[in-house]
Amino acid sequence: MSLRGSSTGSLLTIYTALYEHFGDPHWWPGETPFEVCVGAILTQNTAWSNVEMAISNMKGKGLLDPFALLSAPLDELVTAVLPAGYHNRKAAYLRSFSSYMVERYGGLITSMGQVPATRLRDELLKMKGVGEETADSMLCYAFNRPVLVMDAYTHRVLERYYGTSWHLPGPGTKGSYAAVQGHLMERLRGDALMYNRFHALIVLLAKDLCRKRPLCSDCPLRRFCDTGVEQTI
Ligand code: SF4
Numbered sequence: 001m002s003l004r005g006s007s008t009g010s011l012l013t014i015y016t017a018l019y020e021h022f023g024d025p026h027w028w029p030g031e032t033p034f035e036v037c038v039g040a041i042l043t044q045n046t047a048w049s050n051v052e053m054a055i056s057n058m059k060g061k062g063l064l065d066p067f068a069l070l071s072a073p074l075d076e077l078v079t080a081v082l083p084a085g086y087h088n089r090k091a092a093y094l095r096s097f098s099s100y101m102v103e104r105y106g107g108l109i110t111s112m113g114q115v116p117a118t119r120l121r122d123e124l125l126k127m128k129g130v131g132e133e134t135a136d137s138m139l140c141y142a143f144n145r146p147v148l149v150m151d152a153y154t155h156r157v158l159e160r161y162y163g164t165s166w167h168l169p170g171p172g173t174k175g176s177y178a179a180v181q182g183h184l185m186e187r188l189r190g191d192a193l194m195y196n197r198f199h200a201l202i203v204l205l206a207k208d209l210c211r212k213r214p215l216c217s218d219c220p221l222r223r224f225c226d227t228g229v230e231q232t233i
Contacts (some may be wrong), residue, residue, distance in 0.1 A: 010189040011198075013224055014161070018201035021220035022208075025200035028141035030055075033109045035064050036142035040134045041093050042084040047232055053083035064104045066098035066107045093129030109142070117145040132177045140199070146192045149199040153206035158184075160210065163226025 030036035035055065042051045043224040055064070057220070063069050069077065078091045096109075100123075105111040112120065117139055124135035137147040155171040158180070168183060169176035180231035188198065209215045214227065 010224070011184065014221060015188070015194070015198050015201065016204055017196065017220040017224070022201055022204050025197060026202060027200035028137070028198060030141070032064070033113065034066065034160070037097060037109070037138050038064065040137040040141070041097060041129055042081060042090055043137075044086075044090075044129070044134065046085045048192065050083045050085060055226040056083045057081070057083070066101045066109075067074075069094060069098045070102065082145075087219060089129065093127075096128040113143045117143075117147065121147075136181075140192065140196055144192045144196075145189065146195050148181055148185050148188070148195045150177050150184075151199075151203070153203050153210075154199070155180065157202050157206055157210050159224045160214065160227040163230075165226075 010092060022033050026035050028037050037228050038058065039051055039055060042054050053094055058064050058069075061072070061076060061080055063072055063077060063080055074091065074095075077094065081087045081090050081094070096207075101107055101109065101112060104123075109174070115123070119137050120143065124130050124138060130138075136147045136149045140149055141145045152171045155176075159166050159170075175194065185195075188194075189199065205219070205221070209219045214231070216222050216225070216228040216231040219225070219228055222231075
């Protein structure tokens with residue numbers, strides 16, 4: 001398979017242009033690795049503004065700690081995460097994650113962070129409510145590992161960017177996550193910080209300009225992007 005511009009240079013072009021446009025995104029907005037993991041679970045199927053409210057509630061009740069989260073009454077935790085939606089399910093996921101941390105790592109996220117990335121990813125994927133995107137968000141943003149997070153925004157931007165030469169499976173289809181992630185990580189060799197920023201910049205682009213109806217004339221990628229070139233000639 002060949003993608004127009006699928007060389008390292010092309011992904012670097014995206015990275016560089018977005019970095020110059022948006023600056024350093026300073027992701028992920030969390031004060032501790034545990035808070036980042038909590039946010040990665042809560043952000044599923046909801047807007048980040050709702051997660052912020054839930055995390056603020058948890059902070060107010062002292063629940064951003066695995067021991068406190070496990071010992072608090074369940075209804076208190078459920079009420080705290082209510083703004084993030086699916087509150088019963090997400091409270092159960094947070095308990096499951098905290099329970100694993102406490103039983104296997106003595107509640108120390110630093111001990112968890114010393115596990116090799118591949119093994120840690122396998123462990124995370126076995127937890128309730130942790131899929132590939134959530135596991136990789138934790139690996140990249142809480143544990144500082146060189147892992148590129150994929151999501152629907154990534155698919156949207158890259159499908160438009162590469163146009164007809166994009167032949168990788170679409171979001172939600174079997175194997176698409178690993179296929180797109182593997183493809184990009186082979187072509188954009190980077191460290192944890194670069195992958196951290198790349199994903200964050202793609203999300204900023206998708207929310208700000210590459211929306212459902214793209215605003216190509218204002219986009220820093222318009223000169224390189226198949227869709228942008230078509231829209232602006
Ligand atoms: S030029 Fe348009 S389609 Fe291409 S990435 Fe930018 S906003 Fe999206």
